[in-house]
Amino acid sequence: MIKIFELLKDIQVTNDFIKDVINNNGYNSIILDYYKRLEEEEHIDLTNKINSIDDCNSIWTLDKYELQKIKDFKKTNLCKDKFCNNCKKVKQASRLSQFVPQLKKLEEEFDLFHVTLTVPNVEGHDYNKLIKTIKTMFKSYRKLNHYLMDIESIKDISFKKYFYVGSIRSLEVTYKNDSYHPHLHCIFAMKKGLKLSKRFKNTYSYSKKNGTRSFSSFEILIQKIWRLTNEGKKVTKKSIDDLEIGYSCSVDKIEDEHYFEVFKYMTKSNSDDEEDFMSYDNFKVLYYSLKSVRQIQGYGILYNLKEKENYEEEVDYLYNKIIDELKEKELPIEVMEAPEDLLKQNDYLIISRKKVFSYLRQL
């Protein structure tokens, strides 16, 4: 059981982590200003929103185990705003725990593929254009899914050989100045052992980032259908054949045991480089174009996915083990109750129930 003890190093809530949380409250104050400005400019009521962001992380809840000298950092009150970095991370973690078990199960029967679908950048801070683009993308994806599932068909083109049974799509919008780049990261579940031989080169084969690459006929097909549907054109064998180039899309097999990495990647926050400096214009465009938009959506057998199991007991069991072990080692463990105090307590170990749980699941 020594192993469980060793885990504690990794699941420890470090002082750096707490500093991050506090820093983020600073970052949130910029967001807060943006919301206030938006409220004034647009004459809309955002009081609830503003209050909850203001309150984000202001109250921390802990489980206190006096005997074991552990305070379990259970949760804080969160604003759940899509621009809040803390809440973004929390959401990702919960999604991960929600989807991974189902993907894992699916992997027994199907191979999983990481699919990226892009459209041309949307230029300018006109959010109506971006809203329209995203709507079209979702509609096109539904259509693509219908084709793959054989609910709708294209004459003389069959997808049966791929045994596509469903997928998940995740919307990401990155941006640089006033150029927005919406795209979908997806996971397709298809036939186990499916070989997609990559034999074709086109203009998307050459990129600064990835060097050169070839595409499979499946990828070429997806690229073209994706372009036709997004441009509102009819999808037929002829229109596909006549189209010389589609939109940039890729389909890559997810290697064993890395599927959850892909999922992490899928849902990671937008535009890492820009994160520390989002302009008000960017904020406004993203606010309107992502409002009420579902970032993640399942299709086919992945439609209606949700967490079914209850892990509470499992966590309790693991937790007790850890606590026993700590007692045995007679380790000096203690924590404090509020962020400011936590920062002063350099030698204390704070562990998080949530973290224990998610960490152990990955082993």
Place this chain on the structure above:
DNA sequence: GGAAATCTGCCCACGCAAAT
């Protein structure tokens, strides 16, 4: 031109995500 093929739009109830 007319029939057959098949594509598109629209509707529904439902279940979950987002909002409050």
Place this chain on the structure above:
DNA sequence: ATTTGCGTGGGCAGATTTCC
């Protein structure tokens, strides 16, 4: 915790294209 509303699968009707 509860309400609101988005987006699905599935199915049908009507539009559009294809083929003779």
